Each structure stands twice: as structure tokens, then as C-alpha cells.
Amino acid sequence: MFRYICKRMVYLLITLLIILTTTFFLMKKLPGTPFDSERFSLLPADQQAQLLEKYGLNDPVIVQYGKYILNVAKGDFGTSFFYSGQPVSGVIMGRIGPSALIGIQAILIGLSIGLILGIIAAWRHNSGIDYFTMVIAVLGVSVPNFVAAALLQYYVGLKWGLLPVAFWESWKNSVLPSIALSFSVTAMIARFMRTEMLDVLGQDYIVTAKAKGLNQFKVLMRHAVRNSIIPVVTILGPIVVNLLTGSLAVENIYSIPGIGSLFVDSIKTNDYSTIMGITVFYSAFYIFVMLVVDILYSVIDPRIRLASNGKGD
Amino acid sequence: MTKTEIPQELFTKVVVDKDEREHIARPNLTAFQDGWLRLKKNKAAVVSLFVLVIVILLAIFGPVFAKHTYFDTDYSRIYQSPSAAYPFGTDQFGRDQWARIWQGTRISLLIAFAAAFIDLFIGVTFGAVSALFGGRVDAIMQRIIEVLVGVPQLIIVILLMMVMPAGIWTIVLALSITGWVNMARLVRAQILKLKNQEFVLAARVLGTSNRDIILKHLIPNTVGVIVINAMFDIPSAIFTEAFLSFIGIGLAEPNASLGVLINNGYQVLQNFPYLLIFPALVIILIMVCFSILGDGLRDALDPRMRQ
Numbered sequence: 001m002f003r004y005i006c007k008r009m010v011y012l013l014i015t016l017l018i019i020l021t022t023t024f025f026l027m028k029k030l031p032g033t034p035f036d037s038e039r040f041s042l043l044p045a046d047q048q049a050q051l052l053e054k055y056g057l058n059d060p061v062i063v064q065y066g067k068y069i070l071n072v073a074k075g076d077f078g079t080s081f082f083y084s085g086q087p088v089s090g091v092i093m094g095r096i097g098p099s100a101l102i103g104i105q106a107i108l109i110g111l112s113i114g115l116i117l118g119i120i121a122a123w124r125h126n127s128g129i130d131y132f133t134m135v136i137a138v139l140g141v142s143v144p145n146f147v148a149a150a151l152l153q154y155y156v157g158l159k160w161g162l163l164p165v166a167f168w169e170s171w172k173n174s175v176l177p178s179i180a181l182s183f184s185v186t187a188m189i190a191r192f193m194r195t196e197m198l199d200v201l202g203q204d205y206i207v208t209a210k211a212k213g214l215n216q217f218k219v220l221m222r223h224a225v226r227n228s229i230i231p232v233v234t235i236l237g238p239i240v241v242n243l244l245t246g247s248l249a250v251e252n253i254y255s256i257p258g259i260g261s262l263f264v265d266s267i268k269t270n271d272y273s274t275i276m277g278i279t280v281f282y283s284a285f286y287i288f289v290m291l292v293v294d295i296l297y298s299v300i301d302p303r304i305r306l307a308s309n310g311k312g313d
Numbered sequence: 314m315t316k317t318e319i320p321q322e323l324f325t326k327v328v329v330d331k332d333e334r335e336h337i338a339r340p341n342l343t344a345f346q347d348g349w350l351r352l353k354k355n356k357a358a359v360v361s362l363f364v365l366v367i368v369i370l371l372a373i374f375g376p377v378f379a380k381h382t383y384f385d386t387d388y389s390r391i392y393q394s395p396s397a398a399y400p401f402g403t404d405q406f407g408r409d410q411w412a413r414i415w416q417g418t419r420i421s422l423l424i425a426f427a428a429a430f431i432d433l434f435i436g437v438t439f440g441a442v443s444a445l446f447g448g449r450v451d452a453i454m455q456r457i458i459e460v461l462v463g464v465p466q467l468i469i470v471i472l473l474m475m476v477m478p479a480g481i482w483t484i485v486l487a488l489s490i491t492g493w494v495n496m497a498r499l500v501r502a503q504i505l506k507l508k509n510q511e512f513v514l515a516a517r518v519l520g521t522s523n524r525d526i527i528l529k530h531l532i533p534n535t536v537g538v539i540v541i542n543a544m545f546d547i548p549s550a551i552f553t554e555a556f557l558s559f560i561g562i563g564l565a566e567p568n569a570s571l572g573v574l575i576n577n578g579y580q581v582l583q584n585f586p587y588l589l590i591f592p593a594l595v596i597i598l599i600m601v602c603f604s605i606l607g608d609g610l611r612d613a614l615d616p617r618m619r620q
Contacts, residue, residue, distance in 0.1 A: 014460050023472060144575075144600070150582060248467075
């Protein structure tokens with residue numbers, strides 16, 4: 001186990017380094033400077049040089065790269081060009097709250113509805129509610145989250161006036177974006193849970209439990225649900241990825257001051273250092289979640305051996 | 314204990330008709346005929362296939378037969394609600410939304426199919442080489458995969474989109490640079506599994522050449538996995554394209570793709586909801602159909618389902 005984690009850590013670092021390098025050189029290829037080109041060109045030449053000097057843009061690319069990697073290792077992502085003078089890490093930190101809140105709420109909504117739907121669907125296999133669940137499962141992954149978010153904003157927020165349509169003032173503002181993000185989570189979990197439950201319900205020990213005379217509900221809760229809920233951990237990875245992508249569009253639609261909207265804004269304003277900072281942040285988060293999921297899974301289900309040769313997925 | 318005498322004449326030789334013994338109970342079907350038979354039984358999948366064919370036909374011929382081109386502007390007829398002349402209405406420049414939607418569908422589908430095809434090509438080659446060569450080659454190729462798997466796809470796609478000039482092929486390239494990894498893993502796992510199975514051993518014992526084993530045994534048994542994965546690749550490519558255009562770094566006006574149209578419609582959602590609803594419905598329809606068809610194919614082509 002320990003060896004496995006160490007090995008994964010090494011990969012994690014290599015992956016991060018590759019992402020960092022790719023991002024850095026891609027950003028260098030971007031046309032123009034991060035400064036407002038019109039106003040920048042109006043500056044006298046010596047001030048232009050000063051600005052470039054200050055942000056280290058005059059050094060050869062390879063020196064800039066080396067400095068950047070060293071700084072990142074120290075946790076310093078440089079200063080944001082757009083939010084002038086603010087350190088990127090600070091800008092990102094200030095934006096985590098809203099993103100985390102709607103992300104966690106979306107997972108909670110999706111998890112509870114998804115699990116309930118999945119369990120009932122499997123229990124009442126081929127019934128109306130089973131078909132309903134399957135429809136939800138297909139729609140949930142097929143309706144792009146930004147379309148869902150836009151429609152929710154229009155109908156629930158604007159037409160019916162039930163909830164605020166945008167901005168970040170009170171908890172109420174987080175409801176619609178959380179719901180919009182939760183659709184795909186609900187769908188993935190409902191579907192996965194249903195399949196797992198159907199599999200478990202066909203096992204011999206369920207027949208035994210029923211034969212012992214245990215009542216239906218107990219069989220369901222004690223034997224079936226308990227055993228099928230474990231593998232849900234495995235789809236947490238894809239779910240988190242989904243939420244990360246979703247947050248980019250959804251935060252933009254609802255004008256939420258989160259990391260997703262920061263990323264989109266910094267893309268639009270060519271704010272290199274912020275883009276790189278968020279890229280690293282997202283990647284590190286993503287890789288970390290994947291690692292945790294793998295470890296968690298081996299802890300919960302001892303049949304999975306992590307350290308095995310790794311052949312065959 | 315008394316012995317029961319059994320008279321010799323009661324013993325008769327069991328005669329099995331030679332033809333009967335070799336008789337094959339059901340017609341010999343190839344994996345695809347077999348899969349097709351099973352897919353046909355899945356009503357939802359057949360309906361999806363049918364709908365997809367219609368959508369693809371509309372995407373190909375819709376713009377051709379439309380009265381207006383997708384970029385024709387006419388300021389005398391802006392923001393017209395859907396009517397007989399303009400089934401899906403017109404947008405802020407008076408462009409025919411009907412022509413734009415099918416043009417957009419065409420572009421979105423083109424991007425998705427191209428990206429899926431490139432993913433398939435790179436992924437299958439990488440996976441097959443890795444599995445068949447084994448040893449050091451496999452080890453090195455697997456390390457590459459392990460590093461790439463950790464890369465969040467969308468981030469890289471976004472970065473590439475920023476650097477490269479906007480256009481259809483840029484999106485295809487960005488999508489396929491990261492998209493093939495999954496295919497490679499699946500193909501490798503499948504071939505590794507097959508390589509050690511008895512029927513391959515039997516073929517070897519019978520003296521089948523390596524080339525025939527690969528062509529006749531390994532590849533046909535991997536096609537199912539490839540087709541299914543490609544089926545799920547297509548909707549995800551459509552989604553990513555729409556997403557990129559929606560946040561403003563994909564295709565740009567006057568080009569049309571479903572993402573561009575949805576973005577456009579979203580801007581005026583308050584007053585002209587139909588400009589968002591129609592492209593949204595088309596993209597949802599396409600995604601739903603691909604996902605049902607993909608599920609149907611998975612059930613139909615999975616050899617373990619064979620009875």
C-alpha cells in the first residue's frame with residue numbers, strides 16, 4: 001500500500017510537471033502581451049521596458065521557465081496581470097469558497113436523489129419508476145449543463161421569480177447553480193446504483209436472506225444496498241471532472257465569483273499567470289481526487305489489490 | 314450378490330449419424346450479424362438509430378434546400394418568430410435559423426465524427442502495439458498513458474484553443490490530442506485478455522500464423538469494444554465543442570455550430586427564447602440518441618451476452 005502510494009505520488013509529480021511545462025510554453029505562444037495593447041503602446045519606451053522587466057518578460061524563455069517552476073514549487077504562482085499586483089494564489093484562494101459550496105451542494109443533491117432513484121428502480125425492476133429512472137439517467141448526461149443552467153435561470157429564476165437569477169449575495173443564490181450542476185451527478189449515480197443493485201439482488205446471499213424469512217425491507221437495506229453502495233466510490237472521479245467542467249459554464253451564467261468564472265475571465269483577458277495558476281490548481285485537484293478514489297476503494301473493498309502488477313484494468 | 318445376466322443381444326451399438334453430429338444448430342453468423350440481430354430487438358436503440366439517420370440527413374441536405382444561406386443577413390426581418398417561411402425563426406441579423414441550425418448540426422457532427430475517428434485511429438494503434446509487443450515497449454507505453462491519464466482533458470483543450478487559430482480543425486485537433494487515451498487503454502486491456510485465451514492457444518497449436526491470429530481472432534474480437542467506445546466519444550466531442558463555443562473560445566460568428574447557436578440564443582434568451590430552445594433541442598436529441606444507441610450496441614456486441 002505504502003509503496004503504491006509513493007509510486008502514484010511520483011506519477012502525480014511528473015504529470016503536474018508536464019502540465020506545467022505545456023501550459024507555460026503554450027502561454028508563451030499566445031499573441032500579444034498581457035497588457036492592454038493600446039495603452040501599452042502609448043507608454044514611453046523606457047516605461048515599457050520597465051514593465052516588461054518587472055514581470056520578468058525580458059529574460060530568455062528558458063530562464064523564465066526555470067524561474068516559474070522554482071516559484072511554483074514554493075507555492076508562488078506570480079502576480080496576476082489583470083487584478084494588478086495581487087498574487088495569483090491569493091486571487092484563486094479568494095474564489096474557492098463559492099465554487100466549493102455549489103460543487104458540494106451539487107454532489108449532495110445528486111447523491112441523495114441518485115441513490116434513492118437507483119435503489120427503487122432496481123428494487124422495482126421494469127416498473128414505471130424504473131423506466132423513469134432510466135429516462136432521467138439518459139437525459140441527465142445528455143442535456144449539456146450550460147443548457148440546463150440557462151433554462152433553469154430563465155424559467156425558475158426569471159419567469160416564475162422563485163430564486164435569484166445571478167450574483168452572489170446570499171445562500172439563495174447558490175441554489176439554482178447547484179441544481180443545474182447536480183443533474184449529471186444524479187444521472188450518473190442513479191444509473192450506476194441501479195446496475196449494481198440489480199447485480200447484487202441476483203446473488204445467492206440475497207436468496208438466502210429471503211429464505212431465512214427476513215422481511216423485504218431489511219433484505220434491501222442490510223444486504224443489497226450496503227453491498228452495492230461501495231462501488232459508487234469509483235464513479236466519484238468522473239463526477240468530479242464533470243463538476244469542474246460544469247462549473248466553468250454554470251458560474252459564468254450565474255455570475256458567481258468562483259474559480260470557473262475566474263478561469264473563463266482570465267482566458268478572455270489573456271491573464272497568463274492566472275490561467276497557469278488555475279490550470280495547475282485544477283490539475284492538482286483532479287489528480288489528487290483520482291488518487292484518493294483509488295486508495296479509498298482499496299480500503300473499502302479488500303478484494304481490490306492496488307499493488308498488484310497493474311496489468312489489465 | 315447375484316449376478317444378473319444380461320444377454321449379449323441387448324447390447325447395441327449407439328449409432329450417431331455423422332451428419333447429425335456435425336450439425337450446427339443455428340445458422341453460422343458473424344459477430345456483426347449476430348450483434349445486428351440483437352440490436353434490432355432493442356426498440357429504443359432502433360428508434361435512436363432512425364432519428365440519428367434523419368438528423369444526419371437534415372444536416373447534410375437541410376442547408377442545401379433551405380431558401381436562405383446560413384450567413385445571409387436581412388435587416389428587414391430580424392427576430393422573427395417561427396413561422397411557415399422561417400420554421401425556426403430568424404436571429405438578430407435576420408438570418409434564417411432553419412438554415413443555421415442544420416448548418417450548425419453539420420459542423421458539430423463533422424467535428425465529432427472527425428475527432429472520434431482520429432481518437433480511434435491513434436488509440437487502437439497505440440493500444441494494439443502496446444499489448445502485442447509487450448515487454449519493454451509495453452512498459453514504456455503504459456508509463457506514457459499513466460502520465461496522460463492524470464491530465465484533465467478540458468483544461469488542455471481550452472489551452473490549445475487559445476493558442477491555435479479558431480476553426481473547425483483546431484477543435485478537432487484539440488479534442489483528439491487528449492481523447493485517444495481511453496481508447497488505447499480499452500484496446501490494450503481487451504487484446505491482453507484475448508491473447509491468453511484458449512481459442513488463441515488453439516489457433517496457435519493448429520499452426521495459425523501470427524498475422525492470421527491478429528487479423529482473424531484478435532481484431533474481430535476487439536471491434537466491439539472499439540465501436541462502443543467510439544459511440545460514446547461522439548456525444549462527448551459534440552458536448553465539448555458546444556461548451557467551448559458557449560464560453561466563447563470555440564467557433565465564432567458567422568460560422569454556425571450548435572454551441573455557437575446556443576451561445577447566441579442565450580444572449581437574447583429573455584426576449585426570444587426560441588433562439589435557444591431549438592438548437593438546445595437538437596443537441597439534446599443527438600446526445601440522447603447517441604447515448605441510447607451506444608448502450609444498445611454495448612449490449613448487442615458484448616460477446617458475453619451471446620447465448
